[in-house]
Amino acid sequence: MRVSGFTFVRNAVKLDYPVVEAIRSILPLCDEMVVAVGNSEDSTLKLVRSIDPKIRIIETTWDDSLREGGRVLAIETDKAKAAVDPSSDWLIYIQADECIHEKYHKNIELAMHEHLTHKDVDGLLLKYLHFYGSYDFIGDSRTWYRQEIRIIRNDPAIRSWKDAQGFRKNGRKLQVAPVEAYVYHYGWVRHPRYMMAKSLEANKYWHDDQWIAERFDAEKDFDYSKIDSLKPFTGTHPAVMQERIRNMNWTFDKDPSEKRFGFKAGLLYWVERYTGWRIGEHRNFKLVR
Secondary structure, three states, X not given: OOEEEEXXXXXXXXXXXXXXXXXXXXXXXXXXXXXXXEOOOOOHHHHHHOOOOOEEEEEEOOOOOOOOOOHHHHHHHHHHHHOOOXXXXXXXXXXXXXXXXXXXXXXXXXXXXXXXXXXXXXXXXXXXXXXXXXXXXXXXXXXXXXXXXXEEEOOOOEEEEOOOOEEEEOOEXXXXXXXXXXXXXXXXXXXXXXXXXXXXXXXXHOOOXXXXXXXXXXXXXXXXXXXXXXXXXXXXXXXXXXXXXXXXXXXXXXXXXXXXXXXXXXXXXXXXXXXXOOOOOXXXXXXXX
């Protein structure tokens, strides 16, 4: 069984993406790693080159005129996917602000072996933890997606979907098998100054300049306090994240008992908390039973 990893990144240094940690978190599972490095305003290319000999870089140019639905992110994902070794059986996709804890590597390896000959399985579904504000809190409301496809077959018909959150095959939802493994999402954990810069940059791929100017002040730090619900994180972080966590240079604290819900959102939150049922949950996949 041969496995390739792939990802894309742009301006990782400028926007403080943990792309080094993201890539290193899946390297032990991969025979090669393809990184599409977009035209950056910083030393991102040099940074990615310094990580590991397994990495093969393709340099890309982002279409900055695409400012709707995050479509450019899917395009860059597909560029990286298209460059993987065609002989690979499975592809592991990681985004530049995600990590997979090493304690889940064995489960992932076993699942890839188990489903290697199950041609009805297009991919593998992983669970998510979304960190917010600091490395001590995770978002636990309906704002955050609970699971997503991060391992797919090496099939040219499988393409990144919409804003690169998931995948489709010839436009249809993938048939996937669940894996007892979590992706740790750190997209909302960085210094408030970097978080504001990242918010300004990221929203360019969904909205026009006026929309962004009405909602963000580039002269201010990001305000982490405006969050509906958090809970303390009591586990351990991936080994690759330990140095970054030790070097955290801002403070964020939150009373997890404080909730900022309207009536309907609050009702749905408590239903999910006590039953595990997320009413009306969108699923960009079909589970193979």
